[in-house]
Amino acid sequence: MDIALAPETLARWQFGITTVYHFLFVPLTISLAALVAVLQTAWVRTEKEKYLKATKFWGKLFLINIAMGVVTGIVQEFQFGMNWSDYSRFVGDVFGAPLAFEALIAFFFESTFIGLWIFGWDKLPKKIHLACIWMVSIGTVLSAYFILAANSWMQHPVGYRINPESGRAELTDFWLVLTQNTTLAQVFHTLTAAVLTGGAFMVGIAAFHLMRGKHIPVMRTSLRLGLVAVVIGGALVAVSGDVLAKVMFKQQPMKMAAAEALWDGEERAPFSVFAYGDVDKGHNTVAIEVPGLLSFLADSDFDSFVPGINDVNKAEQEKYGPGDYRPNIPVAYWGFRWMIGFGMASFAIGAVGLWLTRRKFLLPAALRTGEDERPHLVLFRTPLSPRLTRLYWLAGVWTLGFPLIASSWGWIFTEMGRQPWVVYGVLRTRDAVSPGVSQAEVLTSMAVFTALYAVLAVIEVKLLVKYVKAGPPELTEADLNPPTRIGGDGTSDRPMAFSY
Amino acid sequence: MQLHDVWFVLIAVLWTGYFFLEGFDFGIGVLTKLLARGRPEKRVLINTIGPVWDGNEVWLLTAGGATFAAFPDWYATLFSGFYLPFLAILVCLIIRGVAFEYRHKRAEERWQANWEHAIFWTSLLPAFLWGMVFANIVRGVEIDRNKEYVGGVLDLFNGYSLLGGLVTLALFTFHGAVFAALKTVGDIRDRARALATRLGVATAVAAVGFLGWTQAAHGDGTSLVALAVAVAALAGALAANIAGREGWSFALSGVTIAAAVAMLFLTLFPNVMPSSLDDAWSLTVTNAASSPYTLKIMTWCAAVATPVVLLYQGWTYWVFRKRIGTQHIADAH
Numbered sequence: 055m056d057i058a059l060a061p062e063t064l065a066r067w068q069f070g071i072t073t074v075y076h077f078l079f080v081p082l083t084i085s086l087a088a089l090v091a092v093l094q095t096a097w098v099r100t101e102k103e104k105y106l107k108a109t110k111f112w113g114k115l116f117l118i119n120i121a122m123g124v125v126t127g128i129v130q131e132f133q134f135g136m137n138w139s140d141y142s143r144f145v146g147d148v149f150g151a152p153l154a155f156e157a158l159i160a161f162f163f164e165s166t167f168i169g170l171w172i173f174g175w176d177k178l179p180k181k182i183h184l185a186c187i188w189m190v191s192i193g194t195v196l197s198a199y200f201i202l203a204a205n206s207w208m209q210h211p212v213g214y215r216i217n218p219e220s221g222r223a224e225l226t227d228f229w230l231v232l233t234q235n236t237t238l239a240q241v242f243h244t245l246t247a248a249v250l251t252g253g254a255f256m257v258g259i260a261a262f263h264l265m266r267g268k269h270i271p272v273m274r275t276s277l278r279l280g281l282v283a284v285v286i287g288g289a290l291v292a293v294s295g296d297v298l299a300k301v302m303f304k305q306q307p308m309k310m311a312a313a314e315a316l317w318d319g320e321e322r323a324p325f326s327v328f329a330y331g332d333v334d335k336g337h338n339t340v341a342i343e344v345p346g347l348l349s350f351l352a353d354s355d356f357d358s359f360v361p362g363i364n365d366v367n368k369a370e371q372e373k374y375g376p377g378d379y380r381p382n383i384p385v386a387y388w389g390f391r392w393m394i395g396f397g398m399a400s401f402a403i404g405a406v407g408l409w410l411t412r413r414k415f416l417l418p419a420a421l422r423t424g425e426d427e428r429p430h431l432v433l434f435r436t437p438l439s440p441r442l443t444r445l446y447w448l449a450g451v452w453t454l455g456f457p458l459i460a461s462s463w464g465w466i467f468t469e470m471g472r473q474p475w476v477v478y479g480v481l482r483t484r485d486a487v488s489p490g491v492s493q494a495e496v497l498t499s500m501a502v503f504t505a506l507y508a509v510l511a512v513i514e515v516k517l518l519v520k521y522v523k524a525g526p527p528e529l530t531e532a533d534l535n536p537p538t539r540i541g542g543d544g545t546s547d548r549p550m551a552f553s554y
Numbered sequence: 555m556q557l558h559d560v561w562f563v564l565i566a567v568l569w570t571g572y573f574f575l576e577g578f579d580f581g582i583g584v585l586t587k588l589l590a591r592g593r594p595e596k597r598v599l600i601n602t603i604g605p606v607w608d609g610n611e612v613w614l615l616t617a618g619g620a621t622f623a624a625f626p627d628w629y630a631t632l633f634s635g636f637y638l639p640f641l642a643i644l645v646c647l648i649i650r651g652v653a654f655e656y657r658h659k660r661a662e663e664r665w666q667a668n669w670e671h672a673i674f675w676t677s678l679l680p681a682f683l684w685g686m687v688f689a690n691i692v693r694g695v696e697i698d699r700n701k702e703y704v705g706g707v708l709d710l711f712n713g714y715s716l717l718g719g720l721v722t723l724a725l726f727t728f729h730g731a732v733f734a735a736l737k738t739v740g741d742i743r744d745r746a747r748a749l750a751t752r753l754g755v756a757t758a759v760a761a762v763g764f765l766g767w768t769q770a771a772h773g774d775g776t777s778l779v780a781l782a783v784a785v786a787a788l789a790g791a792l793a794a795n796i797a798g799r800e801g802w803s804f805a806l807s808g809v810t811i812a813a814a815v816a817m818l819f820l821t822l823f824p825n826v827m828p829s830s831l832d833d834a835w836s837l838t839v840t841n842a843a844s845s846p847y848t849l850k851i852m853t854w855c856a857a858v859a860t861p862v863v864l865l866y867q868g869w870t871y872w873v874f875r876k877r878i879g880t881q882h883i884a885d886a887h
Contacts, residue, residue, distance in 0.1 A: 121655035124608065125648040131618050135633025136640060142633075143701070146626020147844040154619035155855055161612045162863045166870055169605035177873050217845070222626075224845040488634035490702040499641045506645060510652060517659055541873055549884035553597060554604045554658050 061496050062487045065137040068500040070469075072129050074462050075507050079123030081461055084198060084245065085252020085287075086116040087191040089279060091184075098184050103529060104271045104425070110533075111272060111526035112256070113187075117172065118517050122510065124165070129503065131157070137496060141476055141486035148214050148225045149204050152232070156200035164193030176551035180536045198248075199241050206237040208477050209468070210305040216480075223480065236305060239298040246290035247397070247464070251457035253283025254400045257407065258454025259522050264428055265447035269525040271425050277450075281408040284453075288401025295394070296351065303352040306478060308366040308379060309471035312386035314348055315341075316362045323348040323360035326387075333383050336364050374479070381473040389467030397460035403453045410438070410446065557853060558843035561624040562826070564856060566819040568620055570812045572613035573684070573722075574729075577811055579607045581730015583650070583677020586670060588727070589734065589749055594880040595742050596670060600654065601883065602737040605874050607654060609867055611647065623852055627701050627842035628826045635695065635703025636687055639710060643680045650676035681726045682719040686710065689718025689764075692772060692818050694836075697829035701837060714767060721764040724757040725814070729807045732791065736800040740879040747795060750803070754792040761788060761810075765817060772821040780817035784810050 090113050097105035131153065134142050142150075167189035174183045207213075212234050213227035231237070260277035263269045303310045311319075315329040317337050324343035331338035346356035353360075361369075363380055370379040410431040421430045421437060430437040431446055438446065476483040532551055537543045582603050590596040603610075622629040633640055649672050657669035693714050696705035731750035735743055765781050773781070791806035822828070826842050829835040843849065 117655065118659070121652055125651040128611075128615065128647050128651075129644055131615050132633055132640060132644060135618075135622065135629045136637055137634070139630035139634035139702075142622060142630040143626050146622050146629060147848050150619065150623030150626060150629070150844070151848055151851060154616070154623040154852060157612060157616040157619040158855060158859045158863070161615055162609065162859075162867065165612050166606075166609040166863075166867050169608055170870055170873060173605040173874065225848045225851070228848075228851050488630075488637075489700075490704060491634050491637055495637045495707075498638070502641065502645060506648065510648075513652075513656065517656060520660070541875060547881045550601070550878070550882050553883050554600045554654055 059493060059497070061491065061493055062484050064493070064496040064500055065487050066483065068137060068496065068503060069133065070466070071500070071507070072126065072133065072503055073469075074465060075511075076123065076126040076130055077461060077465055078458055079119050079126065080198070081244075081248035081251035081457070082255060083116070083120045083123045084191075084194045084248040085250075085283065086112060086119065086255065087187065087194050088249075089252050089256065089283065090116050091187045091191050092279065093275075094184050094187055098180055103534075104275055106529060106533065107526035108272045108276055110529075112276070114521050115255075115259075115518060118514065118521065120168065122514055126507070136499070137488055137491065138476075138486050139488035139490070141481065143222065144481055144486070145223050145477060148207060148211075148223050148231065151225060151228060152200045152204040152207075156197055156204075160193050160197035160200060164190055164197060167193065173550070173552055176532055176537055176548075177542045178536075178540060179538055182540065183536065195245065198244055202240045202244055203232050203237045206234065206240050207231050209240075209302075209472060210234065210236040211477050211480050212236075223477075235301050239294065239301045243291065243294040243298045246287050246294050247457065247461050249283050249287030250291050250397065250400060251287075251461065253280045253285075253287050253404065254453045254455075254457045256280025257284055257404060258451050261447045261450030262522070263525065265444065265451070267428055270428055272526045274425065274429060277407075277429075278411065281404050281411065284400060284404030285408050288397065288404055291397055292401070295397075299351060300353070303360070306472065307361050308363065308370070308381065309386065309468070310352065311361060311363045311366055312381050312383050312471055313390035313467065315383060315387045316348065316360060317364050319359060319361040319365045321349065321359045322346040322357055323352070325351065329387060331383070333380075377474070379474060381471050386467055386471040389463045389470065392463040393460045393467055395460075396456040396463070400453045400456035400460070403449050403456075407446065407450060557846055557849040558624070558839045559824075560853060561620070561843070561849055562819070562823060562839045565617060565621055565624065566815060568613060568617035569819075570815045572610075572617055573726075573811050573815060574808050575610035575613055576607070577681075577722075577726040578730045578733040579603050579610055580677045580681040581726045581728065582734060583673050583730075584681065584723075584727045585730050585734060585746075585749075586677075587674045589731065589742070589746055591742075593666070593670075594883055597658075597883045598738055598742060598878055598880055599734060600657075600673065601878055602734060604654070606867075606870055608651070609870065611651070614647075620852070620856075624844055624849060625826060625837075625839075625842040626844060627837055631697060631701050631703055631827055631837060631842075632691070635697075635705070636690070636710060638707045639683050639687055643683050646676035646680045650680075678723065682723045684719075685722030686715045686719035688722075688818055689715040691827055692768060692821055694828035694830035696831050697827060697835050697837065698831065699835050701835070701842075704831075714764075714771075717760065717764045717767070721757070721760045721814075724753065724760050725807075725811065728753040728757045728791075729804075729811065732795060732800065732803045732807050735795070736804050737877055738879060739877040740881075742879070743877075747798070747800070750795045751792065754788070754795060758785075758788055758792065761785070761814070765814065768817065768821060773817075774821070777817050777820040780813050780820055784813035784817060787813055 090109055093105055093112060094109040097109055167186045171186040171190060174186060213225060213230035214223045215226050217224045256276050257280035260273040260280055263273040264277060314326050315331055315338055316323060322345060324345045325347035326341060326343050328342040329338045330340040349358040349360055350356045352358060367379050411429050417432055418435055421432050423429050431443050472478055474482050476486045582599050586596045586599050590599055653669040653672040657666055690710050695703060698704045728750060731746050731753050734746040735750055738746060762785060765784060769778060769781050787806045787809035791803045791810060794803035794806055824839050825836045826839060827837040
């Protein structure tokens with residue numbers, strides 16, 4: 055069969071497309087839930103109207119995103135069975151449990167309280183309504199935790215044994231699956247990346263309005279909140295990335311060697327800045343490197359030995375039998391770089407912005423601005439020129455997409471870097487597909503999902519643009535007078551505060 | 555009773571929860587064309603399930619996840635075997651979820667009308683397909699010695715499964731009409747009740763045919779009891795609806811769904827997916843199950859989490875207990 059249309063290839067493409075697409079919405083949902091909760095908390099505590107306006111504005115964008123996250127998540131739950139039935143049979147005993155936990159503990163939480171939050175403005179007292187968005191936020195984090203525990207088990211299987219009778223993986227220590235260092239590092243890395251993503255989303259949109267001088271009170275507040283999220287998220291995503299890399303150097307040396315295009319192991323291994331290589335011959339033809347840095351990243355020691363692609367390939371051939379155990383090296387190498395590059399670009403833009411818009415006690419008195427004035431961007435003691443100011447606002451707008459690109463590449467890197475394994479060292483991807491599903495069926499489903507997702511992407515982006523441009527809503531009497539009783543006050547015929 | 559038997563029951567409970575809750579959601583979706591006159595009434599119907607449909611759908615994800623964890627082979631054979639029906643269901647659920655959230659976000663007539671068509675079709679189709687899927691499971695499909703489904707997609711279309719599809723479609727639409735009568739106020743409430751009576755009669759005819767067929771082909775003493783409960787509850791729901799006891803009618807249409815699911819699972823046990831090729835190749839609660847350790851952990855999780863879920867999900871229904879009518883629907887977007 056033509057390799058390009060082999061069911062394994064098609065199933066992998068489908069999984070890649072649907073998962074990367076799903077994961078555009080996931081980090082946004084995780085972080086916007088928390089950021090909206092922060093804004094609503096500020097509203098409840100201070101009763102300043104700008105916080106309520108901000109809550110409503112970002113809440114709307116959050117809902118447009120979470121709708122897509124939820125519906126594309128349904129596919130994730132079922133495509134293991136549809137396209138990867140041999141995988142499901144082999145690992146269901148281990149892998150199914152965190153998925154079931156995720157549904158039972160996190161999904162119910164998230165989806166029930168999101169319904170209460172959306173429709174609850176005129177049905178719930180202020181503080182209970184606020185509690186609902188915090189519940190949603192907790193739900194999103196729990197959900198991330200369980201699914202990352204499942205994924206970490208694919209990267210580094212622990213707490214299981216192979217049943218000699220059935221030949222399948224069986225869970226022996228669930229606690230270990232939930233708490234192994236791979237899981238903890240991945241959760242840390244993914245959640246901090248989410249904070250960066252949501253922060254950049256806020257910065258981008260706030261910068262867009264501030265550049266045009268619109269909706270200033272709400273957007274000033276949003277910009278600062280977004281910048282703080284970008285800087286905290288960006289700094290921690292770097293720290294957690296370092297932690298995760300050190301874990302992977304030990305557990306998946308092939309992936310990290312591929313990430314660096316390090317063909318042959320060496321002491322004082324260099325960090326590659328740019329490489330162009332020959333995969334068949336197994337060496338680089340062009341390489342720009344920083345000596346010793348890779349050893350330091352892998353093991354906190356500039357002189358450590360780091361094994362190369364050829365070494366690991368040989369070791370795995372001895373362990374698992376003849377074959378090619380190398381992933382797609384260019385994808386791993388460049389995926390790793392795009393991830394870091396876009397993530398850190400966003401962090402840099404955020405850090406610069408946080409300084410440029412710093413609080414008034416750090417500013418000369420003449421440059422301080424009121425809540426309804428556009429902030430000056432002040433480098434040291436003078437504001438930036440109009441041209442540079444505009445340039446910064448544009449950079450702010452552009453940063454909106456950077457973390458999304460970074461996390462997409464991060465997943466492509468970590469999943470493709472694990473190949474040819476689906477469960478590292480235990481099950482090969484080619485042995486995981488559904489044997490009974492025909493090429494025509496997989497092709498159909500891949501085509502259907504791709505077309506559907508493309509159409510939905512257009513619809514979603516257009517809606518986002520519409521609501522971004524519209525800016526924060528005007529507040530009504532009902533907004534400012536929330537009910538005091540659960541279920542709403544009185545039996546009035548007032549229209550609902552929110553209806554579909 | 556061993557743990558894999560417990561999980562067989564729990565999976566049946568999860569599907570019951572799903573069909574009970576998303577059953578009326580699907581019904582409401584179908585009724586937007588059958589019952590509502592004009593957009594304000596359509597919106598009244600959609601808003602009766604607005605705050606809850608998403609939570610209701612999680613019962614499906616939980617049923618899927620629990621099947622994956624407790625019976626990996628069942629999950630693998632079912633979803634890879636019934637590939638195209640599940641693809642259709644997934645596509646419907648994706649479009650449907652987005653339709654609820656996005657329909658009101660633009661004022662243009664075409665935008666809203668398109669999403670309304672989408673809500674109708676993506677509610678109708680899964681309501682039918684779920685019945686078809688479960689009828690095929692009960693009937694038995696071509697499963698080989700390796701637990702693989704070896705039939706074609708056309709084998710899933712047969713008289714029994716098509717009747718099963720019609721029954722779930724009719725039953726969910728009836729359940730939805732009863733729910734609409736319970737949750738709305740004004741003219742639409744009266745018409746919902748009147749329509750529910752007609753739908754209930756149609757459902758009764760189809761359901762008695764399907765469940766009778768099931769009993770004759772696969773049933774035993776216990777399934778006969780479930781069948782009797784289902785039929786009695788359906789008759790009760792119909793009578794309560796005619797008498798204007800909307801709460802009772804809704805509870806009893808729910809009991810009908812629960813009893814029908816129970817009956818299908820009782821006829822299956824101890825199989826989970828019988829093979830029509832050879833009895834020895836059937837998937838059973840023993841040969842498709844996970845290890846006792848996994849089942850034990852899952853049991854703890856379910857025992858702790860399920861009551862909490864029921865509590866806060868139930869609380870949601872209480873928060874949104876007030877009936878709604880066209881006067882409650884704002885024109886603003």
